[in-house]
Amino acid sequence: MSEASPKKEFALAGLKSLAGNLAKLDQVATEGRVLELDPSQVVPSLQVRTSFIEIEELADSIKQGGQHTPITVGPMDTDTGKYPLLMGERRWRAVQLIPGLKIRCIVDASQRSAADLIKAQVTENEQRNGLLPHEVGIAIQRYKEARLADGVKLTYPQIATEWSKPLHYINVHAGLTDLPECILSLITNNITRDSEMLFSLKTLHKLEPETCEKFIAEAKDQPDLLTRATARNMAREAKARATQQENGGNATGGLNGNAGAEKQSGASGFASTQAASTAAPSSNSGAGEEQGSAGAEAVAAGQVDVGGTGRSAEPSKGSESGQAQGAPQEKSRPKSVTRDIDANRIVIAVNIVREETTKGLLLVNKVVDGQPGKCVVEITKQGKQTELIVDTDCIEIVTMAELAAIE
Incomplete structure (x- = not known):
């Protein structure tokens, strides 16, 4: 078999080089232009969106009014032609x-990192068409x-x-x-996409x-049962029960007795939680009442180390936490009783929710000058x-109680 002559090899290499240069020129020529391609010429890559809903409705809209906005594609792969x-x-x-x-496309040859x-x-x-809440979370992780x-x-x-997003948005x-x-x-049944509510429900499900x-x-x-306030309060109540169990407290009285009644009474119990949420003048006020009760139970008689700080708190007078552990369980929680105390004696146990959750105490006697969004x-x-010093939207109040008196 005769070997290819040097001239033929040189010519073949020249043709390959020319073909490569022409492909590059074609890419440059198409960059930024709107092309009409067969959909099969476009291949999907990893996307932040994972759930594709209402595609038929979008197809009907395009069929009737045309494709108003082109999709964005990268330069053509010279090996596949796609x-x-x-x-x-x-x-x-x-x-x-x-x-x-045909699908209208714009070629974007920008060199982007992943x-x-x-x-x-x-x-x-x-x-x-905004991403679904969990898709945003996956995108943040990626x-x-x-x-x-x-x-x-x-x-x-x-x-x-x-x-350029609030920290709370990223955290949630x-x-x-x-x-x-x-x-x-x-989410998939289009019942709610409220990220705050979903976050609270996930917390509740974990507990x-x-x-x-x-x-x-x-x-x-x-x-009507599915509200942000109801989900948030149910998660808080579950946290209070979990805290009591971890610290050997009575996990069935007071606030937990109320939650137990909810579990037994079904929808009426959940509705009562919702009513308690909406009856307060504001969401913070409603949360404060429940946290005050939970805090009184969780830190009763100095049994609990508040926020892991070595400081204890005493229950409010007249609160349910003053009952003996052997007291019968109550089916519902009595109306909350409030009283005035010295502001310097309040103990606010919090969770600092960042990449990891840390327990601590909110110092109400200190502020950060010129930065009202920090505490x-x-x-x-x-x-x-x-x-x-942390962002206020990282703070989750767990309990509120009075500092225990020093004998």
Whole structure:
């Protein structure tokens, strides 16, 4: 067999080089232009959106009025002749339901990192048909991992800055990445997309799965039960019960007795929780009453180390916590009783919710000058009491009680 002559090899290499250059020129020529492609020429890539709903409705809209906004694709892969989809998967899926219709695309050859592409997809989706709450959480997690792969370890406050979002938004959505099926069904069945409510329900499910599942089942039949305040208060009550059990307290009296009645009475019990939530002048006020009662029980007679700080609190006079542990369980909670105390004697135990939850005390006698969105908390770190300045939207009040008197 005769070997190819040097001239032929040179010519063949020249043709390959020319073909490559022509492909590059074609990419440059198409960059920024609107192309009409067959949907099969576009291949999807990893997207922040994972649930594609109402695609048929979108297809009908495109069929009647046309595709107003092109999708965004990357440069054509010269090996496959296809374009990677960057943004617009809902439109791409909808066009595929319309036989013979071409899809309008814009080629974006920008060199983006994986993290930048995730952020761009989140922004684009929020401007159109917003992402579902858990999809935002997954996007936050992927963004954090992508930045870590680039050698940058980010905290949630730093992500909030880079995304131009409130820290509370990042904290709440980051906690929605692994929702139980019963909570996820509220989203997929288009019952609610309230991230605050979903976060509270997830907290409740983690502590008391059966209570959460029962509440959701009944709320599907009675949608009025499903409110942010009700979910938040049920989660707080479950936390109070868990705290009492951890500290060997009576987990069946007072507030827990009320919760037990809710479990027994079904929808009427949940409705009573909702009524307690809405009867207060504001959500904070309503939370304060329940936390005051829970706090009195949780720190009764100095049994509980408030917020892990080594300081104890005493129950308010006339509160349910003054009952003996052997007292009979009550089916419902009596009306809350309030009394005035010296503001310097109030103990507010809090959770500092960041990447990890830390217990502490809110210092009501200190403020951060010029920064009303921040507060001062005291935590115990390595056996020593330390003061921290944190964002107020990271603070979750657990209990409120009076500082125990020193004999």
